[in-house]
Amino acid sequence: MMERKKTDCPALPPGWKKEEVIRKSGLSAGKSDVYYYSPSGKKFRSKPQLSRYLGNTVDLACFDFRTGKMMPGKLQKNKQRLRHEPFSLTKGGKLDLNTTLPIRQTASIFKQPVTKVTSHPGNKVRTDPQKGTEQPRQLFWERRLKGLRSSDVTEEVLRTMNLPKGLQSVGPDSSDDTLLSAIASALHMSSAPITGQTSVAAEKNPAIWLNTSQPLCKAFTITDEHIREQELKVYQARRSLEEALTADGLARATENSGEQLKSA
DNA sequence: AGATTCGGCGT
DNA sequence: ACGCCGAATCT
Numbered sequence: 001m002m003e004r005k006k007t008d009c010p011a012l013p014p015g016w017k018k019e020e021v022i023r024k025s026g027l028s029a030g031k032s033d034v035y036y037y038s039p040s041g042k043k044f045r046s047k048p049q050l051s052r053y054l055g056n057t058v059d060l061a062c063f064d065f066r067t068g069k070m071m072p073g074k075l076q077k078n079k080q081r082l083r084h085e086p087f088s089l090t091k092g093g094k095l096d097l098n099t100t101l102p103i104r105q106t107a108s109i110f111k112q113p114v115t116k117v118t119s120h121p122g123n124k125v126r127t128d129p130q131k132g133t134e135q136p137r138q139l140f141w142e143r144r145l146k147g148l149r150s151s152d153v154t155e156e157v158l159r160t161m162n163l164p165k166g167l168q169s170v171g172p173d174s175s176d177d178t179l180l181s182a183i184a185s186a187l188h189m190s191s192a193p194i195t196g197q198t199s200v201a202a203e204k205n206p207a208i209w210l211n212t213s214q215p216l217c218k219a220f221t222i223t224d225e226h227i228r229e230q231e232l233k234v235y236q237a238r239r240s241l242e243e244a245l246t247a248d249g250l251a252r253a254t255e256n257s258g259e260q261l262k263s264a
Numbered sequence: 265a266g267a268t269t270c271g272g273c274g275t
Numbered sequence: 276a277c278g279c280c281g282a283a284t285c286t
Contacts, residue, residue, distance in 0.1 A: 026270050031277090033269085043267090046279050065278080 015039030145181035171216040186215035
């Protein structure tokens with residue numbers, strides 16, 4: 001009863017606790033059992049049990065029950081998966097419930113399945129004429145993107161970007177990460193050229209003069225120098241991708257020859 | 265009854 | 276060797 005520590009579990013939604021209990025007698029003395037507790041207090045003693053309870057809300061494929069961490073490398077399901085039949089059956093012939101429903105694209109691990117409606121009796125599907133054109137947005141809505149970080153499944157925060165000098169923000173929030181978010185959003189959501197705020201008046205009173213189809217940054221000019229820098233970055237990214245691919249190819253090849261030796 | 269604990273089967 | 280879960284034991 002002494003050697004018992006309930007800890008927070010960073011890989012699960014807030015409120016979940018993990019506990020490790022050391023066995024203190026018997027043949028298996030010294031081994032340990034791992035338990036999880038839901039926010040409501042329910043106890044879980046295996047990954048299948050946890051998986052049954054959470055359903056599609058969390059993909060536990062790379063969740064390590066013993067350590068409580070996500071292990072992206074452990075994604076090694078049956079070899080050569082994901083090439084065939086992306087949507088159909090697993091070995092047992094059962095539907096794969098982990099992939100059968102789309103998952104809401106929320107930022108947290110607390111994903112919710114989408115409600116799938118297959119028939120709309122008496123309803124007509126309406127195509128939205130607004131779609132594609134401009135939909136209303138709150139002024140300075142980009143501020144809500146402040147502080148967003150990209151991270152991988154282990155929740156390691158990835159490298160943050162830094163912006164070139166010469167980019168200056170317009171509006172009530174002048175922090176760099178809001179500026180970055182604003183520009184990134186503009187690049188992804190608009191097919192029109194991104195020029196920044198070209199009106200001088202927007203700098204003085206952005207609440208009135210803001211051009212809402214442009215990000216919250218002052219007009220900027222791009223020099224040949226900028227373009228060369230960017231070309232270099234692309235070149236370097238391609239090179240490291242190439243290295244990674246050949247390294248992966250080699251690893252895969254040796255892995256396969258190893259298996260053939262075993263079966264021989 | 266519910267919680268705790270270790271055994272032991274299956275992989 | 277280990278995950279998972281049954282069931283004996285404990286409270």
